[in-house]
Amino acid sequence: MVVLSQHEHFPYLRNCIGTNNNLLYGGIPLIDLSQPDSKQLIVKACEDFGFFKVINHGVPMDFIRTLESEAVKFFSLPLSEKEKAGPPNPFGYGNKKIGRHGDMGWVEYLLLTTNSEFINSERFKSVFGEDPQKLRFALDDYILAVKKMACEILELMAEGLKIQPRNVLSKLLMDEQSDSVFRLNHYPPCPEVEGGNVIGFGEHTDPQIISVLRSNNTSGLQISLRDDSWISVPPDQDSFFINVGDSLQVMTNSRFQSVKHRVLANGLQSRVSMIYFGGPPLCEKIAPLPCLMKGEESLYKEFTWFEYKKSAFNSRLSDNRLGHFEKIAAS
Numbered sequence: 512m513v514v515l516s517q518h519e520h521f522p523y524l525r526n527c528i529g530t531n532n533n534l535l536y537g538g539i540p541l542i543d544l545s546q547p548d549s550k551q552l553i554v555k556a557c558e559d560f561g562f563f564k565v566i567n568h569g570v571p572m573d574f575i576r577t578l579e580s581e582a583v584k585f586f587s588l589p590l591s592e593k594e595k596a597g598p599p600n601p602f603g604y605g606n607k608k609i610g611r612h613g614d615m616g617w618v619e620y621l622l623l624t625t626n627s628e629f630i631n632s633e634r635f636k637s638v639f640g641e642d643p644q645k646l647r648f649a650l651d652d653y654i655l656a657v658k659k660m661a662c663e664i665l666e667l668m669a670e671g672l673k674i675q676p677r678n679v680l681s682k683l684l685m686d687e688q689s690d691s692v693f694r695l696n697h698y699p700p701c702p703e704v705e706g707g708n709v710i711g712f713g714e715h716t717d718p719q720i721i722s723v724l725r726s727n728n729t730s731g732l733q734i735s736l737r738d739d740s741w742i743s744v745p746p747d748q749d750s751f752f753i754n755v756g757d758s759l760q761v762m763t764n765s766r767f768q769s770v771k772h773r774v775l776a777n778g779l780q781s782r783v784s785m786i787y788f789g790g791p792p793l794c795e796k797i798a799p800l801p802c803l804m805k806g807e808e809s810l811y812k813e814f815t816w817f818e819y820k821k822s823a824f825n826s827r828l829s830d831n832r833l834g835h836f837e838k839i840a841a842s
């Protein structure tokens with residue numbers, strides 16, 4: 512278990528970038544998807560933070576509440592029941608171990624593919640015994656609605672970047688072969704928080720194109736700013752938080768940068784989060800979009816999402832996964 516030093520306890524008390532109250536919510540860019548200026552603001556937030564909060568997102572509250580209550584029911588089952596859906600290889604139920612290379616966190620989780628192959632599998636059904644359909648339907652409704660919102664954001668992003676066609680990014684998530692992932696995380700209250708911060712989910716960037724995160728009202732999520740300081744993201748159970756993933760960093764030739772983030776355990780409250788990771792088809796070439804290049808050279812070697820994913824899943828959580836694919840090796 513990783514314990515942080517005392518001075519990192521309350522980073523949200525530090526002054527952080529920007530003073531424009533229209534744009535920042537607790538130091539985080541806030542985008543109202545119903546406003547006409549949202550496309551420019553999305554681009555600015557991706558350039559400055561690789562992260563932003565979204566309101567007026569159009570995802571029905573009913574879908575959110577139902578999935579959260581099904582997730583809470585699942586995580587309340589005895590460990591022996593939950594373990595029937597594990598170990599995660601990579602999909603399934605996991606407890607404390609993250610990935611295959613020794614990362615540990617104060618977290619239990621369900622990791623699923625979004626193409627319903629796992630959701631329909633015998634292993635998944637066996638866990639939910641009496642009423643497996645309820646969680647299945649809740650997942651289907653939620654994932655479909657969140658994917659639609661992610662696509663809308665990617666289309667606004669394309670408009671803000673003035674690139675055509677407007678679905679140049681969203682079509683990768685819409686593709687039937689899209690390799691997207693869904694994750695439910697549960698961070699139980701951690702008795703050891705007293706002596707220092709305990710890591711719930713260690714620092715990392717998400718490898719995919721875009722991640723759409725929503726949590727209950729328990730704090731814990733932090734993002735790293737460009738100056739390497741950490742700020743706490745004030746939780747908001749009715750909003751979504753968007754992360755730029757490594758693949759979008761490459762597609763914009765580093766104009767956008769994937770955001771480093773982590774979760775600290777809470778001493779008193781449970782945190783439940785649900786994250787949709789929008790990824791491209793496995794065979795997709797991940798490269799800077801030619802329309803964004805304006806004569807620039809690509810900063811990256813050529814690779815497919817399959818190659819990147821393979822390398823990513825062989826790495827430790829905090830590794831710089833893109834370093835290996837940069838033309839000029841990172842120092």
Ligand SMILES: C=C1C[C@]23C[C@@]1(O)CC[C@H]2[C@@]12CC[C@H](O)[C@@](C)(C(=O)O1)[C@H]2[C@@H]3C(=O)O
Nearest residue numbers: 601609610614717718823824825826827828
């Ligand atoms: C340590 C690891 C867990 C992870 C695969 C990896 O080897 C490195 C990337 C990790 C990550 C972070 C974002 C998502 O939560 C995730 C599902 C992903 O696609 O990459 C996890 C992977 C995981 O938990 O298996």
Ligand SMILES: O=C(O)CCC(=O)C(=O)O
Nearest residue numbers: 694696712732774784786
């Ligand atoms: O649980 C959270 O709030 C974030 C978890 C996360 O970053 C991840 O699962 O990749």
Ligand SMILES: [Fe+2]
Nearest residue numbers: 715716717772
């Ligand atoms: Fe993440």
